[in-house]
Amino acid sequence: MEQLKDDRENLQLGESFVQQVNEQLARFKKEIAYRKQLEEEARIELELKLAKKKAKKKWLEVTLLY
Numbered sequence: 001m002e003q004l005k006d007d008r009e010n011l012q013l014g015e016s017f018v019q020q021v022n023e024q025l026a027r028f029k030k031e032i033a034y035r036k037q038l039e040e041e042a043r044i045e046l047e048l049k050l051a052k053k054k055a056k057k058k059w060l061e062v063t064l065l066y
Contacts, residue, residue, distance in 0.1 A: 002025070
């Protein structure tokens with residue numbers, strides 16, 4: 001889409017079409033950033049859950065040793 005937008009004169013694209021493409025590109029970029037943020041949050045949540053599980057397991061092992 002970026003290439004089409006950049007080559008609009010040779011392709012004889014109308015200004016309204018180029019504006020729509022720009023708006024759509026902005027939405028795509030926001031959506032990609034949002035999905036990356038969700039993936040990062042899910043990863044952090046999983047790491048925290050695993051860390052808590054590991055800490056609990058270690059605590060149980062220490063408790064059982066005494």
